[in-house]
Amino acid sequence: MSDDTSMNETPTIETHTEAKSTDDRSPASEADADVAGMDDQSIGEETVIEARDLSVFYGDERALQPVNVEIPDRQVTAIIGPSGCGKSTFLRSINRMNDMIDVARVDGELLFRDTNVYGEAVDPVALRRAIGMVFQKPNPFPKSIYDNVAYGLRIQGKDDDLDEQVESALRRAALWDEVSDRLGESALDMSGGQQQRLCIARAIAPDPEVILMDEPASALDPVATSQIEDLIEELARDYTVVIVTHNMQQAARISDKTMVFLTGGELVEFGDTSRIFENPDNQRVEDYITGKFG
Amino acid sequence: MSDAEVVSESDPFAGTSDLDRKRTIGRIFVGLCAASALVGIVALVVLIADVLYQSWGWVTWEFLTYPPSQFAESYLPGGRGAGIYPALVGSIFLIALTALFTIVLGVGAAVYLEEYASEGRLTAFIEANIANLAGVPSIVYGLLGLAIFVRAMQLGSSLLAGALTLTLLILPIVIVASQEAIRAVPDSQRHAAYGVGATDWEVIRDVVLPSALPGIMTGTILSLSRAIGETAPLIMVGAATSMFVPPDSPLGPFAAMPMQIFDWATMPDATFQHVAAAGIVVLLTVLLAMNATAVYIRHRFETEL
Structure with a gap:
C-alpha cells in the first residue's frame, strides 16, 4: 500500500476517545523519502523528546541507523519491530541507560525539552530523575512494598510527607487497594503483575516527566497484562509514555503514536498508531504488521 | 514363525538384558563415591575423637583463664592453675x-574491580594476580610481613604486624569471594536503582552491597577461620610462642593459640600432650563458632525478605 500515500490525507480513525489534537493532514508525498509518515507529527503538540540523526553503535557494529523522531507530550508512543531491531536500544538511549554498556557509543542528538541529553553539561543521573523507567522483568528491590516506592523519593531528597507520596504513587499505579494493609511486607511476595505495577509506582513516585517502558508486560499473564495496559493509558494523562512492545495488538490498543523499527536498526515509519496499523506508507511495515515477516 | 519372534512380540521389554550389568556398574560407582565422602568425614571424626579423648578433663575454667606454666601439674585440676x-x-x-x-x-x-573498573587488560591482569596470590604458601606471606611490617614499617613483632600479615594472606580469597558475591547481584537490580536516578555510589550502597553482604560475610569469616589457625606467618613475624599476659596494645607483643599449642606439643614432658590437646579443643571451638556464625549470617539474610 506504499503507493497509496493519498490515503494519508484523509482523516484517520481515532481509536481513543480522549481528544488528542491529532493533525495529520499535511501532505505525505513531500517528505516520505527517508522515513515514511514522519510528516504526521502534529503541529500544536508539544514535543518532549526529539531524536536528530541519533545512531547507536556497539563497538564497530551499528545498532541503530540515524533516527529522526519527535515524541509528543502526554501521549503513549509505542515502539514496535522484530527482535534485535534496535527498539530497546533506542529506548535506552533516551535516559542514557546505554552508558552502562562499555562498548556503546552514541552519535547525533537526543533532545529532551530542547536540551541534548548527550551534551557535556547533562548529568545522566539528573536525566534519569526526569525520565523514569520500567523494565521488562519486574525488578522490585528485596525490601518492603513501602520502601520500594519510597526509594526514588528518598534518594532524590523528596522525602517530605513520604507516606502521602507513597500512597499517591500506589494509587496512580492502581495498586493501593491491593496493598494498603501490607505495605511493610516484602515486595518479593507479590504476584508478577503486582510487582510490575509496584515498579511503575516506584518509577512515577518522584514524578518524572517521561516514563520509558521496555516490554513491561512481556513476562506477565493476560490478566496482569490487561491491568498494565489500562494503567498505561491512565498514566498518559500526566506523563509522556514511551513503550517498547513486541506485541502489535498491544501497541494498537494503547498507543497514540507508533514507531516501527525493522531489521538493521532502522526506523522505517512513525506516525499515528491508527494510521500505521490501517494504512502504513511503507510496504515492509505493512508486511510486518500483517504478519508476513518478523 | 520361530520361537524368537513370538517372544519378541509378546515381551515388551525384550532387548533390555544389558540393564542388569549397567545397574551393577552404577552400584559400584555409588559405592566409590560414598567411600570417598566417608574418608573426609571419618578422618575428621577420628581426629576430633582423639583430641577429645586426650584432652578429657584438661579443658577447665582455669585452663581458659590462666597463663601457661612450665610445669604440667599446674594444668591439672586442683593444680596451681595454668592455661591458654x-x-x-x-x-x-x-x-x-x-x-x-x-x-x-x-x-x-572487590567493589572497585566489579563496579568501577572498566574491563580491560589492566583489570584482567590484576584479577589474574589476585587469583594467583590466593595460592601462595603462607610462609611466603610471613616473610613479606617480616620485611614490610616488622622491619620497614618498624612495627616490631607486634599484634598489628601479625594482623597485617594475616590480612595479606587472606585478602586474595576475600577479594575473590566478594567479587563473586557482587557479580551475583542481578543487573536488573542495579538498573532499577539507576532508573530512578541513583548515583553509582547510591546503587552500590543501597542495592549491590546489601544483596552481596551474605556472600561477602561468609567468604570473609571462612577466610578468617583459616587465618586464626595459621602458624607459619606468625613464626616469621616473630610472635611469641608463649606469653604470660595478653597483649596490652596493638603495638605490643602477643602470643596466639596455634603457636602456644605448638610450644606445648614440643615439650619433652609427655603430660603436655594433654595440654596441647586441650589447646586444640579451644582453638577448634573458636573456629567452629566462627563457621557457625557464617552459616547463621547466610541463612538469616537469605530468609529475610
Whole structure:
C-alpha cells in the first residue's frame, strides 16, 4: 500500500476517545523519502523528546541507523519491530541507560525539552530523575512494598510527607487497594503483575516527566497484562509514555503514536498508531504488521 | 514363525538384558563415591575423637583463664592453675584486627574491580594476580610481613604486624569471594536503582552491597577461620610462642593459640600432650563458632525478605 500515500490525507480513525489534537493532514508525498509518515507529527503538540540523526553503535557494529523522531507530550508512543531491531536500544538511549554498556557509543542528538541529553553539561543521573523507567522483568528491590516506592523519593531528597507520596504513587499505579494493609511486607511476595505495577509506582513516585517502558508486560499473564495496559493509558494523562512492545495488538490498543523499527536498526515509519496499523506508507511495515515477516 | 519372534512380540521389554550389568556398574560407582565422602568425614571424626579423648578433663575454667606454666601439674585440676588465656585473647585480638583490615580492603577492592573498573587488560591482569596470590604458601606471606611490617614499617613483632600479615594472606580469597558475591547481584537490580536516578555510589550502597553482604560475610569469616589457625606467618613475624599476659596494645607483643599449642606439643614432658590437646579443643571451638556464625549470617539474610 506504499503507493497509496493519498490515503494519508484523509482523516484517520481515532481509536481513543480522549481528544488528542491529532493533525495529520499535511501532505505525505513531500517528505516520505527517508522515513515514511514522519510528516504526521502534529503541529500544536508539544514535543518532549526529539531524536536528530541519533545512531547507536556497539563497538564497530551499528545498532541503530540515524533516527529522526519527535515524541509528543502526554501521549503513549509505542515502539514496535522484530527482535534485535534496535527498539530497546533506542529506548535506552533516551535516559542514557546505554552508558552502562562499555562498548556503546552514541552519535547525533537526543533532545529532551530542547536540551541534548548527550551534551557535556547533562548529568545522566539528573536525566534519569526526569525520565523514569520500567523494565521488562519486574525488578522490585528485596525490601518492603513501602520502601520500594519510597526509594526514588528518598534518594532524590523528596522525602517530605513520604507516606502521602507513597500512597499517591500506589494509587496512580492502581495498586493501593491491593496493598494498603501490607505495605511493610516484602515486595518479593507479590504476584508478577503486582510487582510490575509496584515498579511503575516506584518509577512515577518522584514524578518524572517521561516514563520509558521496555516490554513491561512481556513476562506477565493476560490478566496482569490487561491491568498494565489500562494503567498505561491512565498514566498518559500526566506523563509522556514511551513503550517498547513486541506485541502489535498491544501497541494498537494503547498507543497514540507508533514507531516501527525493522531489521538493521532502522526506523522505517512513525506516525499515528491508527494510521500505521490501517494504512502504513511503507510496504515492509505493512508486511510486518500483517504478519508476513518478523 | 520361530520361537524368537513370538517372544519378541509378546515381551515388551525384550532387548533390555544389558540393564542388569549397567545397574551393577552404577552400584559400584555409588559405592566409590560414598567411600570417598566417608574418608573426609571419618578422618575428621577420628581426629576430633582423639583430641577429645586426650584432652578429657584438661579443658577447665582455669585452663581458659590462666597463663601457661612450665610445669604440667599446674594444668591439672586442683593444680596451681595454668592455661591458654594470653594466647586465647591474643588470637581473638589478632583475628578482630585482621577482620577489620580484611573487610575494608577486600570489599573495597572487590567493589572497585566489579563496579568501577572498566574491563580491560589492566583489570584482567590484576584479577589474574589476585587469583594467583590466593595460592601462595603462607610462609611466603610471613616473610613479606617480616620485611614490610616488622622491619620497614618498624612495627616490631607486634599484634598489628601479625594482623597485617594475616590480612595479606587472606585478602586474595576475600577479594575473590566478594567479587563473586557482587557479580551475583542481578543487573536488573542495579538498573532499577539507576532508573530512578541513583548515583553509582547510591546503587552500590543501597542495592549491590546489601544483596552481596551474605556472600561477602561468609567468604570473609571462612577466610578468617583459616587465618586464626595459621602458624607459619606468625613464626616469621616473630610472635611469641608463649606469653604470660595478653597483649596490652596493638603495638605490643602477643602470643596466639596455634603457636602456644605448638610450644606445648614440643615439650619433652609427655603430660603436655594433654595440654596441647586441650589447646586444640579451644582453638577448634573458636573456629567452629566462627563457621557457625557464617552459616547463621547466610541463612538469616537469605530468609529475610
